[in-house]
Amino acid sequence: MRALAALAAALVLVALSGGIWYATRSSGDGDMFADCRSAKIAGGADAIGGSFTLVDSTGATVTDKDVITEPSLVYFGYTFCPDVCPLxxxxxxxxxxxxxxxxxxVTPVFISIDPERDTPEVVGDFAYxxxxxxxxxxxxPEQVAAASKAYRTYFKKNDSGDEYYLVDHSTFTYLVLPEQGFVEFFRRDLPPEQLADRAQCFLDRI
Structure with missing residues (x-):
């Protein structure tokens, strides 16, 4: 009788352990950042970001590997932007x-979507x-379009026929990690402290 009770207890423990493993596996789905993410991304996080080739403030051609050497906050905008981008x-x-x-x-990164006016010197001064x-x-234009496409950003030049044209564009900020790539995006209404809190959740897991 005692042996049967011990066997039953062992089976319950095995079943319970299996249930915990399954629940953890199912809810986390192997995502080390699952608890940090604010929303599901269509196609998954892997669908956003990736390699790019651009030009830095010195005029040198750089790739994402040269730029994303530590956790980075990446933003697509333009220097002539009257209010949104600077803010x-x-x-x-x-x-x-x-x-x-x-x-x-963490490194803040600014990628211009207005290469016609934003020369290396201009973006360098703006950033600094x-x-x-x-x-x-x-x-x-081709390099900028490729980077924008990789991050699923939107931009469109409003051609006013002069040099004072504006550019419509999306306003997300992307958290990108050197090893993991893109992990999260932040909307522009998020205050600095809250953005830092949410970013730190990801940083604490690497």
């Missing part, structure tokens, strides 16, 4: 400073004036 980039810079105070090093650590990137 978003300042927000990102402030989030980087918050993370630095917590011992986390916002944050000394910020990386400014531009490129040929």
């Amino acid at each position: 978003d980039m300042v927000r990102n810079a402030e989030a980087v400073d918050v993370l630095a105070e917590r011992g986390r090093s 004036n916002i944050h000394e650590k910020m990386v400014g990137l531009t490129g040929s």
Whole structure:
């Protein structure tokens, strides 16, 4: 009788262990960042981001491997943008400073979607004036379009017939990690402190 009770207890333990393993496996789905993600992404996180070839502020051709050497906040915009881009980039810079105070090093990256006006020197000055650590990137129209497509961003030039044209564009900021690539996006209404909190969740898991 005692042997049967011990056997029953062992079977229950095995079943319980299996249930826990299954629940963990099912809910996490092998995603080390599952608890940090704010929303599901159509096609999964792997569908966003990837390799790019652009031009830095010195005029040198660089790839994503050269730029994303530590956790980075990547934003697509343009320097002639009257309000949205500067505000978003300042927000990102402030989030980087918050993370630095917590011992986390993150690079803010600005990718121009207006290569016609945004020369290497222009994006370099724009980036540095916002944050000394910020990386400014531009490129040929083809290079910029390829990078934008990789990150699923949108932009469209409003041709006014002069040099003062505006460019419609999406305003997401992307958290990109050197080994994992794109892991999350942040909307522009998220304050610096909250952006830092959400980014740190990912950083704490690498």
